[in-house]
Amino acid sequence: MKKLISSCLFALFFSITTQHQSVSGQQYDKLNLDSQPLSNKVCATCHGSYGVGNPIVGGPSLAGLEPWYLKRQLEGFRAKHRGNETDYVPGNEMQVSVARLSDNEIEEVVSFIATWKPVEPEQTLSGDANNGSALYASCAACHGINGMGNELLGAPALVGRDDWYMARQLKLFMSGNRGGNPDDVYGQQMRAGVQALGSEQDINDVLAYINTMN
Amino acid sequence: MNKFVSRRELLSLIGKTGATAAVLKASTALGLVPETNVQFPDIPSVNPANRPAVVILGGGISGLTTAYELDKAGYDCVVLEAAPKAGGRCMTVRSGDLIDEVGNPQICEFDDEPHMYFNAGPARIPSTHRNLLRYCRELGVELEIFVNENKEAYVQDDAMFNGKPIKNAAVTTSARGFMAEIMAKNFTGHELDQPLNQYEAESLLSAIRSFGDLSEGDVFKGSTRSGYAHGGFIEHGVQKDVADFSELLKTDFMRMILGQNEGETGPVLFQPVGGMDKIVQGFTNKLEGKIYYDVMVASVNLNNGDGVEVTYEHKGMKYKIQADYCFNCIPSHLMTGIENNFDDNYIEAMRYVRRGEAYKSAFQAKTRFWEKDDIYGGISWTNQKIQQIWYPPHGVFKDKGVILGAYDYGGGMHFTKLSQEERLETAIRQGQKVHPEYRDQVEKGITIAWHRMNHMLGCAARWARNRDGMTADEERLYRTLQQPAGGRHYMIGDQISVHSAWQESAILSAHWAINDMVKRQSGISTMPGQKLS
Structure with a gap:
């Protein structure tokens, strides 16, 4: 079960409710988040409220993603570098969802998502974290020894991300479904890097190790 | 040999x-016509000075049924609906309507005439669905005969x-x-x-x-x-x-x-005159001021067996609402992405239900070309991806009509994955095999891929993953989600039935939940104030 780490948003509420007070007459507490209806409509249905993620519809958590990385991925989906795999519907859905977004709208969505509080990542996989630690050595060059990422190298943080989502992405990089497009420079780097992982067990092991960094 | x-x-x-x-x-x-043992709710009227507060999440048929019945009995109800209109999958598309598919929004360009509509979700009412028919009678929804099977x-x-x-x-x-x-x-x-x-x-x-x-x-x-x-x-x-x-x-x-001529699709079937959403209008007319639209639920939390707290967003503002009971017809696969404090078993059950993948498309026909072929209503069947062509049983002899150009009611994502242009071109090409004049006759196509519809992301929920019906484990998960979380939060909708994809099932899920709530309340004082002895 995923919960918002931060409750400060809700702490601002004050309860005015008494038992059996009229629901329709309740003076609801308001908090202007200066939100963009676009972000709400476009993202929340699949990625959950405030980007907490929803694995049931294949929507990874978005809260806490670096804005520069998020922007690049939205542009990647729009350019059809991502989401082309024929056997995975959520990827296709993401592609069509952003196909009509303008540059301004992407900026708008990214800056709105940046206001969402990071969530605890889903940890669903089990693997050998010791073996994963050894495998991670080749990841650390770009993603950092603590998995915090490195914007200069275009490598996002790995801590804070859902393991089921990272497992899927590693497989996509391996098959070339992600990172196979010559215009996707960073994806190509990652595709080359991921060849260090030989098997599904390796993927589970390295993700088990990344889970320990959270 | x-x-x-x-x-x-x-x-x-x-x-x-x-x-x-x-x-x-x-x-x-x-072919099965399920019988029900869910009684029509008999809800004791509540004391007006002490009205239980009920928040209903989602204005689909089950949510509207709940609001309508509890409101009649004096409960203080509000319905929070994510879309700009109520009805959920009970959706009729007419001239100017938005089809809010994620990534593929469409505006319907059919002629603006009363008979030029398309029932994008449920489109037929079996005569054995007596609870839905009861509401049609009670809400003044005029019905006409729907023709499902046509030998011509x-x-x-x-x-x-x-x-x-x-x-x-x-x-x-x-x-x-x-x-x-x-x-x-x-x-x-x-x-x-x-x-x-x-x-x-x-x-x-x-x-x-x-x-x-x-x-x-x-x-x-x-x-x-x-x-x-x-x-x-x-x-x-x-x-x-x-x-x-x-x-x-x-x-x-x-x-x-x-x-086709037996069971739930056998005669007699009905449709509301003017579109299936006349049922939705029947409910909403009775619930004026109680339904709030464009509301995105952000969290649903149980208050230690003492009610439910819901937060939501509306036009960039955030709100909190407290209620004694919550009835929730948000699709379970979306509810898993909404913050909550349900227990693990409940969440496991919510996560198990599969999303339905049904797909429909429709065209405006320039002439009612099927009538020249002795066809008035009914369905043509084909082995192609479009599977069916439906002819409207209403509007006979008018200049134009709206026909269903594809109905993939099963587990196919074929059409959903195509672009809008490809979807329509496929429907035209395949329709030509049934009616050679099809391409010249149809225009202004619309498509509804329920798997991608905003705020729904799925058609009818499926519990059983094999054709033999529910396993013991699936039965356990189903019963878990049917029970109220904390005695206060009820999941409803055809997703909480073993016979999804029918409005009757949505209604019965609401009746089941209401009956359960009433049963749990028995013994609770209906007098104002706190009971002392």
């Missing part, structure tokens, strides 16, 4: 292809008659004729091991002959039931040629066609 089959084996084999209801009991899911509509399969469409009547009469012939020729009460006396045996034989319209000597020589090639009124009719039975055996359509 082919093995000869015994009569009994043959009858059993015929049963598998769908010949007789006697052999074929409960063969298809659609077509059946088309690329494997049969070189892909040429043939009339449904030709399939039916031929299939029944040949099957009856086999049965009659081989029939004796004794050999069937049936405890029949002579009279009963003759009666059965006579029914078999009539079933297949057999000629003298129990031979099938065709039937005028499929119409005449020509003549029949002033000149003597000339019977049509018999549709070659061996051709029919090349396809799956005998089973499909012969099963």
